[in-house]
Structure formats: C-alpha cells, structure tokens
Amino acid sequence: MNKLNRTALYDLHRSLGAKSIPFAGYEMPVNYPLGIMKEHLYCRKSAGLFDVSHMGQLIIRSATQSMQSIATELEKLLPIDILGLGEDRQRYGFLPNRQGGIIDDLMISNRGDHFFVVINASRKEIDFKYFKENISKEIDVELISTRSLIAIQGPKSEKILSSQIGELSSLNYLDVKNFTYNGEILWVSRSGYTGQDGFEISIPNSLCEVFCKSILEQKGIEPIGLGARDTLRLECGLCLYGQDLNETITPIEAGLKWAIQKVRRTGGEREGGFTGQEKILAQIDTPPSFKREAFFPDGKAPLRSGTKLFSDDSGKNEIGLITSGSYSPTLERPISMGYLNYTKFKVGDPIFGELRTKFFPIKRTKLPFVPTSFKRN
The missing domain is CATH 2.40.30.110 (Aminomethyltransferase beta-barrel domains)
Known part of the structure; x- marks a missing residue:
C-alpha cells in the first residue's frame, strides 16, 4: 500500500480534531467535530476555511516567447479564449482528448508574465505530462510543490480575509491579485468551488499553518472538510472530475458549452484548432x-x-x-x-x-x- 501524502496543514487538521480519509493520494480531512451537515450550513451563512493543497498548481511561462505566443499554443489544447483573457483574470476550462472527452477541468489565470493553472489532485501528474508533451518546447511547464492552496468561502469571507491581507472589495469575481503577508507573496483569486463568494489563496508551505491559524482566530469562520465541500458544490451544480466528468464525457454532454467562448466556436474568429474539435463543435451545432x-x-x-x-x-x-x-x-x-x-x-x-x-x-x-x-x- 502506497504511503499517503500530507499537506502542510496536516498537524493543524489533527489539532482541530479532523477525521481524515484517503483522497487522491492524500490524507485529507473529511470533516471536523462540527460534522458535515453543520459545516455545510455554517459556510452558507458565514465562512469556511478549506485545505485544497492536494490540488495541482502549474506555472506556464517562457524565456523566449511572448504571452501572446504562449496563449496561442495553449489554445491548441484548450477550447477556450485564452488570447482574450486579460491580465490578472481567471477562467474555467478543460483539456479535451482527441475524442472530445475531458482529460481534466481546470482554472487558468493570466499573471502578466506567466499563466497559473490549478488542476485536480487525481489528474495533476497526467495533466503535467500532457502539457509538457503537447506544447512548444520553447515553453516551460512547472508543477510547483513549494506552495499550498487554501480556500475561504462564504458571505463573510471578504471581511475575514481582508482583516489579514488588506482591502478586497475591489477584487471582482475571477480577478487575481498578489497580496503580502508576513513578507511573503500570496496569490489570491476571487473564486471557489462552493457556488458562493469566496477566495482561493496560493501560499508558501512554510507560511500556511501560521496564516490559517490566524484566519481561524477570526469570528465567523470554521474549518470545513471535503465532505461539506462536496455537498456545497453539488447544490450549486458544479462538476466533480472522476464522477461527473471523465475522458469519455464531452464538455457539451456535461452541459459546459457556456465555458467555450463564441470566438472558439464554429463561425468564430478563432474557431476550432484545438484537440477534440470535431466532436465538440459538432455537438455544439447538434446537441448530443x-x-x-x-x-x-x-x-x-x-x-x-x-x-x-x-x-x-x-x-x-x-x-x-x-x-x-x-x-x-x-x-x-x-x-x-x-x-x-x-x-x-x-x-x-x-x-x-x-x-x-x-x-x-x-x-x-x-x-x-x-x-x-x-x-x-
């Protein structure tokens, strides 16, 4: 039996009384003493802190190619508008295979001099290899392991996170911005997987526990496990890779046509040109x-x-x-x-x-x- 990986918050989870389960090769908290039901409802009315450090974080950059050139290369792999993705903006997308099935779904951000991609835990080695093998050799793809990923979700998330890193009211949905905490840079996006207002924060591993302890000292926030994360995303109709999405299900069958911008569809300025285009574009024209x-x-x-x-x-x-x-x-x-x-x-x-x-x-x-x-x- 393979040894399970642990996130930088493992000791904190134990101290908080978390019940842990194996998930995507990691030992992850499924719930805390509050219990799944109460954690769910607490996040809906106030705020919850989630450890999602098991997910993959990719940096895609080049020492020789422009961001426009990198975006053009990425559009060969993803059926979304990356050339039109503004600096410090984020977008949902997916990697199709040649048959139009979904290798993984992901979030991609334009950070000005590189693209930052968050991928699913169970697919990160697969995705990393796929990007490396199918993108220009002039472009570097790095799977980073020095940073954790946490989410703060719920109607009080802005107030609670602002108390630690500064004003967030100008940050709109799917905006991304750098903030400083204890002399280190946090990459903060206004996004999440609960269907509510919230934030995802990429933070150095060495700072993660200190930061989370400080967050949890604030009034109105509780730690939330994977159990409530699953019920929260399901209530809002968000897909889970490996259950609702896989390599035999296309984005159109999954009801994700909205994520393929018109510029990439038939008749668009940059129609097609991506892996799996034949089936995906055909299904847009003739629903499956x-x-x-x-x-x-x-x-x-x-x-x-x-x-x-x-x-x-x-x-x-x-x-x-x-x-x-x-x-x-x-x-x-x-x-x-x-x-x-x-x-x-x-x-x-x-x-x-x-x-x-x-x-x-x-x-x-x-x-x-x-x-x-x-x-x-």
Whole structure:
C-alpha cells in the first residue's frame, strides 16, 4: 500500500480534531467535530476555511516567447479564449482528448508574465505530462510543490480575509491579485468551488499553518472538510472530475458549452484548432442525446454515484446513471446529478433509480439546486 501524502496543514487538521480519509493520494480531512451537515450550513451563512493543497498548481511561462505566443499554443489544447483573457483574470476550462472527452477541468489565470493553472489532485501528474508533451518546447511547464492552496468561502469571507491581507472589495469575481503577508507573496483569486463568494489563496508551505491559524482566530469562520465541500458544490451544480466528468464525457454532454467562448466556436474568429474539435463543435451545432441532468429523488434516501436509472420500475430499460448524489442540507432533501441517454428516454417518461434492488421514482429538475452567489462585476 502506497504511503499517503500530507499537506502542510496536516498537524493543524489533527489539532482541530479532523477525521481524515484517503483522497487522491492524500490524507485529507473529511470533516471536523462540527460534522458535515453543520459545516455545510455554517459556510452558507458565514465562512469556511478549506485545505485544497492536494490540488495541482502549474506555472506556464517562457524565456523566449511572448504571452501572446504562449496563449496561442495553449489554445491548441484548450477550447477556450485564452488570447482574450486579460491580465490578472481567471477562467474555467478543460483539456479535451482527441475524442472530445475531458482529460481534466481546470482554472487558468493570466499573471502578466506567466499563466497559473490549478488542476485536480487525481489528474495533476497526467495533466503535467500532457502539457509538457503537447506544447512548444520553447515553453516551460512547472508543477510547483513549494506552495499550498487554501480556500475561504462564504458571505463573510471578504471581511475575514481582508482583516489579514488588506482591502478586497475591489477584487471582482475571477480577478487575481498578489497580496503580502508576513513578507511573503500570496496569490489570491476571487473564486471557489462552493457556488458562493469566496477566495482561493496560493501560499508558501512554510507560511500556511501560521496564516490559517490566524484566519481561524477570526469570528465567523470554521474549518470545513471535503465532505461539506462536496455537498456545497453539488447544490450549486458544479462538476466533480472522476464522477461527473471523465475522458469519455464531452464538455457539451456535461452541459459546459457556456465555458467555450463564441470566438472558439464554429463561425468564430478563432474557431476550432484545438484537440477534440470535431466532436465538440459538432455537438455544439447538434446537441448530443447523452446529457447531464439534475434530479430530485422521491423520499429521504439519497441516490449516489453509480445508481442506475431506468424508465420502468422493473429494471428493463436502462436510460442513464447518477454520477453525484447526496442529501442537501440547504434544501433538506436528497439531490442528484447524472446522465440520461435520450435515445432510450423521452421527456415525460418516468424515471426510476435502482437502490438495493428497489426502484425509487425520480423527477428531473434544473441546475443549480441552490442559486449561486458569486460577486459579479
């Protein structure tokens, strides 16, 4: 059995009474003594501190090429507008394979003299290798290990973080800026994975515990584990790689067409030119029959990832699969996301989820389950 990695906050997690689990090769806190349900609700009404240092952080730069040249190279790999990404701005994107499936989803920032990319923990070695092998040799790709990544999320996150690093009110959603703390540089973005206002902070490993202890001394913030992070993102309809996204699911099937700017679509100024363009652009023009949907299961039992969906209560006509499901603390009911195959299902047909050989009725609904509350410009 491989030894699990630990983040720079491992000792702090233990001192806070965290229950830890293996996750993407790391020993990570799933919850603290408050418990998943109360952590979730606390973050929704106040603020939560998350350790997300297991995620990968990439620096993409060049000693010989301009940022425009780097962006042009990156647009061969990602179907998003990188040339139009302003300095100190961030954008959601994904790496498609040749069949249009998703190698990983990510956040990319233009930092003026380099691009900063945050990638999923389970995919960071895969992504690092993919970038290295598929980008110009004049461009350097570095997977950094000297910095941690933490998130502060919730309606009181701005006030709490401002008390430590200075005024943040001018920082809009998906803005990125450097701040100083104890003589070290923090890379701060107004973003996150809970559907709420919040921030992600890249910070030197050596400073991370001191900084987090100081944050947790403020009124109105609690440490939050991966359990509540999962229910928070699910309520707002955000995808989890490895469950809702994988190398066989395209961005269009996943409902992520919005993330492909018009300039990269058919008829756009820089249409196509990226890996997987044939299938992705074709699906934009002709919507696929396999699509991500939102569901309200009847009853109190959550229908979780792997639950098969049928159009009958005897399991004869399989029409889809649940990829994420949990109890929603905000709505006080079970919620699920998954995929329906519309070649086997018609709108109006009944839907049943199979749980322990029983079949439970499900209703389709719309995403997000809970409205997002990002700070828009």
